[in-house]
Amino acid sequence: MDSAVKAIAERAYWSAYPESPSPRVYGEGAAEQGREAFESYLGKPFPTDQPGNGAWIGAERSPYGIELGVTYPPASAGELVSAARAALPAWRDAGPLARALTCVEIVNRINKRSFELAGAVQHTTGQAFVMAFQAGGPHAQDRALEAIAYGYAAMTAAAGHARWEKPAKGDPLVMEKTFTVVPRGVAVVIGCNTFPTWNAYPGLFASLVTGNPVIVKPHPGAILPLAITVQIARTVLAEAGFDPALVQLAAEEGQGLATDLATHPDVRIVDFTGSTEYGDWLEANARQALVHTEKAGVNTIVVDSTDSFKGMLGNLAFSLSLYSGQMCTAPQNILIPEGGIETDEGHKSFDEVVQGIAGGVSRLLGDDARAVELTGAIVSADVLARVEGAPSLGEVVLESRALKHPAFTDAVVRTPVIVKLDAAQEDVYGREHFGPIAFVVATASTGDSLDVLRRTIGRRGALTAAVYSTSEEVLRAAERAAVDAGVNLSCNLTGGVFVNQSAAFSDYHGTGANPAATASLTDPGYVAGRFYLVQSRRPA
Numbered sequence: 001m002d003s004a005v006k007a008i009a010e011r012a013y014w015s016a017y018p019e020s021p022s023p024r025v026y027g028e029g030a031a032e033q034g035r036e037a038f039e040s041y042l043g044k045p046f047p048t049d050q051p052g053n054g055a056w057i058g059a060e061r062s063p064y065g066i067e068l069g070v071t072y073p074p075a076s077a078g079e080l081v082s083a084a085r086a087a088l089p090a091w092r093d094a095g096p097l098a099r100a101l102t103c104v105e106i107v108n109r110i111n112k113r114s115f116e117l118a119g120a121v122q123h124t125t126g127q128a129f130v131m132a133f134q135a136g137g138p139h140a141q142d143r144a145l146e147a148i149a150y151g152y153a154a155m156t157a158a159a160g161h162a163r164w165e166k167p168a169k170g171d172p173l174v175m176e177k178t179f180t181v182v183p184r185g186v187a188v189v190i191g192c193n194t195f196p197t198w199n200a201y202p203g204l205f206a207s208l209v210t211g212n213p214v215i216v217k218p219h220p221g222a223i224l225p226l227a228i229t230v231q232i233a234r235t236v237l238a239e240a241g242f243d244p245a246l247v248q249l250a251a252e253e254g255q256g257l258a259t260d261l262a263t264h265p266d267v268r269i270v271d272f273t274g275s276t277e278y279g280d281w282l283e284a285n286a287r288q289a290l291v292h293t294e295k296a297g298v299n300t301i302v303v304d305s306t307d308s309f310k311g312m313l314g315n316l317a318f319s320l321s322l323y324s325g326q327m328c329t330a331p332q333n334i335l336i337p338e339g340g341i342e343t344d345e346g347h348k349s350f351d352e353v354v355q356g357i358a359g360g361v362s363r364l365l366g367d368d369a370r371a372v373e374l375t376g377a378i379v380s381a382d383v384l385a386r387v388e389g390a391p392s393l394g395e396v397v398l399e400s401r402a403l404k405h406p407a408f409t410d411a412v413v414r415t416p417v418i419v420k421l422d423a424a425q426e427d428v429y430g431r432e433h434f435g436p437i438a439f440v441v442a443t444a445s446t447g448d449s450l451d452v453l454r455r456t457i458g459r460r461g462a463l464t465a466a467v468y469s470t471s472e473e474v475l476r477a478a479e480r481a482a483v484d485a486g487v488n489l490s491c492n493l494t495g496g497v498f499v500n501q502s503a504a505f506s507d508y509h510g511t512g513a514n515p516a517a518t519a520s521l522t523d524p525g526y527v528a529g530r531f532y533l534v535q536s537r538r539p540a
Contacts, residue, residue: 001104004149007505008522014505016145017111017138021130026114034115041120043069046227049234050249053079059253060221063126063377065410070224072251077260080248084186084213085266087243092183092211094242096155103148103209106236110229111141117197117225124222125194126377126411127323136197136225142504143521144201151209151527155181158533163540174540182532183211184290185268188250188261190282192273193379194326196222197229202521203271203292204229208247210531212269217250217258219274221380227251262286269530273328276432276461276515283518290529296432297462297516300333300453301499302478303353304446304469309343311494312468317360319498320416324375325436326383328516329464329500329509333429333456335449338442342470354440358398358418365415368403375403375436378412383435387414390437393428394419400436423452430456446474450481457485461516463509466490466499486513 007014018025041047045056052073060068091099110117114137121136122129164175187207191200196218207214218226227249234244250257255278262270263286270291272282279293306312319331334357340349348356365371378384387400400417416436421429429439443449446469453465465487467478475491482489488511490499502509510517512525519526 001100001145001149001152004145004505005153008146008149008153011506013503015138015142017114017141019134019138021115021118021133031115034113034117035119037113037116038119038123041070041224043067045071046224048073048227048231048249049244050230051075057251057253058223060124060223062123063379063412064123064405064408066123066408068123068224070227072223072227072249074252075248075250077250077257077264080215080250080261081186081264081266083245083248084215087213087245088183088185088211091213091242091246092181096152096181096209099209099211100148100152102236102240102242103205104145105240106233107141107144107148107205109232109236110144111138113228113232114138114141117228120224120228121197124196124224126326126379128373128376130373131323131376135195139504140197140201143198144205146504146522147202147206147527148209150522150524151206151530154524154527155210155531164537175537176540177535177537179533179535181211182534184530184532185212186264186266187212187214187269187271187530188267189214189216190258190262190270190272190274191216191218191222191226193219193221194323195273196225199273199294200226200229200271202526204247206522206527207269207271207530210527212530213246213248215248215250215261217252217261220253220255223251262289292519292526294328294463294510294517294521295461295515296434297328297514298333298430298432298456298460299329299331299462299464299499300335300457301331301466302446302449302453302468303334303336303341304449304467304474305342305471306468306492306494307344307470308494309345309348309356313356313360314364315493315495315498316357317364318374319500320361320418320436320438321364321371321374322498322500324378324383324414325416325438326376326379326434327500329502331464331466331499332433332438334438334440335443335452336440337445337449339445350442354397354418354420357440361398361416361418365403369406371415372403372405372411372413375413375415377405377408378414378435384412384414386433386435386437387417390417390419390433394421394425394439396420397440423448426452426456431460447477450477454481454485457487457514459515461514462487463516464488464490464499466493468492486511
């Protein structure tokens, strides 16, 4: 924990949990044991000590086509909130250090079950296994530890006790003062279908470390990864002498329970990842709570010039293809001057750049067996429908094609579709098209591209933006545009760093400065509103 607190201040590279699934790191047999643990859940009621009433529920389906059949105990919002409130006082009174170390122990236990979680993430989200292991495991765990560190740092920024002595005529005025961190109240985390652990862990642990009991409401399509997480948390909390109801699972097959919980008068914190429509609804209607949302956006890349044309094309191809573009950080709009760009291979026309991008994707995904380990599978019927409808939006320069998965014959896998538009079609590219869909947009100039970036992100939000240019003047202009739009910017990515990936303890995910998100994962503002300081004073 000390290292994590140091890392959030220094912002250099640091990771507590290795991302490599190698046996050299996690031990011989760890992968096989994790797979067996995941498979042991299939077709059965999930093993939990959490009480439920009525028939158990569950409607998860694997994008790879295998039967899951896991069921979970149902519960009402009232029951969950009542149990959480009863667990709060002892957790609050334990103090910041005990809470922080207990939370770190929970994350350490989660890390030891990373292979088990990888199977659960893979078969509820459609991520390829390595990505499910990394993003659903160590990367999510680092984000959890980061949130714990921010919470602990905020709670201990000032002394918990002080002796106050003011000079006066005669004897000084002397007071003893105590400052207590008081949690805001019951917290609810509403998870998403595509990154159930990575997006839920920051809110879960930011609330828990600051003293708030947490009700975890997974997406109906991705319950298992968070059910395992809750199971681990409850075990650690009970071992430490706390009420396991500090962390509860709220499973459902629809969305009614999420709304009941978010608007419950005793719920004081809501963390949500998902659609703009429901996120906006929560912000408008969960008025009794602090609401943090991460929603949709129009992630944008501005291409001005490059000193590595092949490197740029390779980087863009990977970013467009990774997990079939089903990432909140994946690029959608690629803005290119209609007059073309200057490169290390000479001048390239607009169409040459577009064909280069399309060719890069085609080459990267040319072999089905290798490609599926990058694209994963399509997570839902809604994403598939958007891909199939994309050709109606403009001129297709790269068609999406179905890939055959060598291990899962029923998997639904699609490569990206790339559609050419002109700048006037902002009604199309000015809204998010979640999935493997990208637009190449012809603009009047790089300056016009930056104006489009400001305008579209200012209106609809974005979590990422990028620029390619050999001109320092253009790079500075792009940085100003990103600041104006409130979006994090990457410049000239041509190697092993990609715009849709961010590193815990160094990169901020989102800013809270545009409509795509109300906060950043993670900065001090993300944790500060989750607790109050209450003082008591008496004469010394």
